[in-house]
Amino acid sequence: MSRSTTEIYFRTVESKWDDEIASDMDLLERLVYRSNLLGSDAYINNTGGGNTSSKLKETDPLTDEEVEVVWVKGSGGDLRTAKKPNFASLYQQRLLNLQDIYQSKENTGLKTPAEDSMTEMYPHCTFNLNPRAPSIDTPLHSFIPYKFVDHTHPVPVIAIATANKGPQLTKEIYGDDVVWVDWMRPGFELGLKLQETIENNPGIKGIVLGGHGLINWANDDKECYELSLELINQAADYLSNHEKGEESYGGEKYQSLKKDERRAVLAEVLPFLRGQVSQQNQFIGTIQDDDLTLQFINSKDAPNLAELGTSCPDHFLRTKIKPLYVEWNPQEDSLEDLKSEITSGLEKYREDYADYYNNHSDEDSPDMRDPNPTVILIPGLGMVTWGKNKSESRVTAEFYTAAIGVMRGAESVAKYTAISKQEAYDIEYWALEEAKLQRMPPEAELSRQIIAVIGAGSGIGKDLVPKLIDEGATVIALDLKEDAANGTAKEVLDDIGMGIGVAGSGISGSGDIIGLECDITDRKSVQEAMHEIVIAYGGLDNIAVTAGLYPTPDQAGNVSDSAWDKSFSVNVKGNFIVADEASKIWKAQNLKGSMVITTSANAVVPKAGSFAYDTSKSAANHLVRELAISLAPNIRVNGVAPATVVEGSSMFPRDRVKASLTKYGIEFSDEESTESLRDKLAEFYASRTLTKKPITLEQQTEAIFQLLSTKLENTSGHIIPVDGGLKEAFLR
Structure with missing residues (x-):
């Protein structure tokens, strides 16, 4: 054995x-x-x-x-x-x-x-x-x-x-x-x-x-x-040959919670923790809770070894002079006890870091950097690392994992030592290191932001995801169909040369994007998605909902009662469920954020044969206003109201496009491609606008991006039309 x-x-x-x-x-x-x-x-x-x-x-x-x-x-x-x-x-x-x-x-x-x-x-x-x-x-x-x-x-x-x-x-x-x-x-x-x-x-x-x-x-x-x-x-x-095995680091002091239990606790505490460490700079998190990491954190000697800090210069440039070790007993203490220990531990850590800076700096030193820890060790739960993006937090986890192995080896044959605090300071605040930091390009608009895109498998949502990634965001692509969500995530990651993200692994998440299945009409499904998001990245800042449902009428132009219910369930209630569940994370973080709901020009423009869709979108418009009030002041809520976007939309399958062309008396051939038919329909819709131009996916994603960014940080409770100038939709 x-x-x-x-x-x-x-x-x-x-x-x-x-x-x-x-x-x-x-x-x-x-x-x-x-x-x-x-x-x-x-x-x-x-x-x-x-x-x-x-x-x-x-x-x-x-x-x-x-x-x-x-x-x-x-x-x-x-x-x-x-x-x-x-x-x-x-x-x-x-x-x-x-x-x-x-x-x-x-x-x-x-x-x-x-x-x-x-x-x-x-x-x-x-x-x-x-x-x-x-x-x-x-x-x-x-x-x-x-x-x-x-x-x-x-x-x-x-x-x-x-x-x-x-x-x-x-x-x-x-x-x-x-x-x-x-x-x-x-x-x-x-x-x-x-x-x-x-x-x-x-x-x-x-x-x-x-x-x-x-x-x-x-x-x-x-x-x-x-x-x-x-x-x-x-x-x-x-x-x-000198391994101490189970007696490494002085032997076990605490026992780990079972994986499902510790992930449940982490899902509860991580948004709070993220909010606490992000008071100066916002961070993206990584969990590491494998057996070897937990063996160290749960050990008798871990607090003293952690206090010594790391030695290798590459290690502590990532992990800072030392991690924060949270004194919490997983078998006896409550979740509230854990939050209390985190609060007091962070206060002490910041004081220690300020003393470290003040005791070793001189008149030529750069200004003190963020005094919050990038590595946090919690008995029974694991290690949580932080960085400006997912890649940096994962590398920080990698570095402290190496430091744990270093301490294990040194302690097995002698005593672990770290370099002096002055030497550590001289490297961390080295003029050459500072010059390197100053040469770095400014961070992108959405850097340090965790954004969930719901409806990312097609249409506006699928087009929005790479836009957000390009702007520096960490993105969760969610869709009713898991394959579609993962497909969008994979396309993005293939473009940037990485593998697809997998939530729930030993080191959570695999990159700047993961794909998740989510049915926004099912609260349990939304709760499970929020759990995975927190485990993967530590929290959530913004949400863009591009999912929607257009109930197709029968040949007589009627919509069934069940289709009415489904339309309101997706277009209205689903948005509320998402906001309601996300609000728990937002409240715990106490950070700024935003939500953008995709409504429709149909919300204010009556259209024959579209009762269920139009009235549900009208209700969604008012939901935007209600949510803006209830989630203020930290969370802004706005809507984007496109006129019909045919390009890439899952709501415009070939049969619906043909039916619409027939309805409007537009000639077409069954031999034409679906894209050609969509172009004809888009041109017809454009002819009814003031600009006479089809509404594109890029125009919709740009509007959503602007609302998610700081560029419109004082805009909340509004519906931004992107409809080519529909005079019927003018403000009234």
């Missing part, structure tokens, strides 16, 4: 190198290949962290002479997804010559300014006008006298690097093959230290960077890659 994951954590990694694939690549392509292999496993390297390099012979475009060029992962790149344009290229000799410049700057005694100023020199070393900005780790690669260098952040090696007996453990695990270098901030000085260490220890294969990670090298790229794995596996084997 195999041991459970909570009994053994550290695993060995296997080579994925394929000679058949690599043999057809040039050396630069092989650098990309090697990088992607190392970046494909978060156990080996964090998203966006680590770097690789190759020193290659290139032809100088100015002299036609052969020169040595360092190709190294550029600033902001990610090893897993990197392609050629993500690598900087620099003249190797020019980089080496910078050592003389650094020496003269260092002699002034101002080490930090000297260190920072060197990054301004890297562009002068650029080969062939490569626009990719070099990483601050460039000297680490240049100053190592080997052709190929890998710098990674493997969990087992960082566990050794953060142990208080790190140097002794390094010697015990690697003998004379790998040596230890004490913690140093990444940059020029560390590059010089590595160069000196290699000179003083001829024949070594790698270096454990105290508190940081692993760097190793070779004169063959495949050998370098496989050496990386070999050194990782040596550390993993050592740690697995």
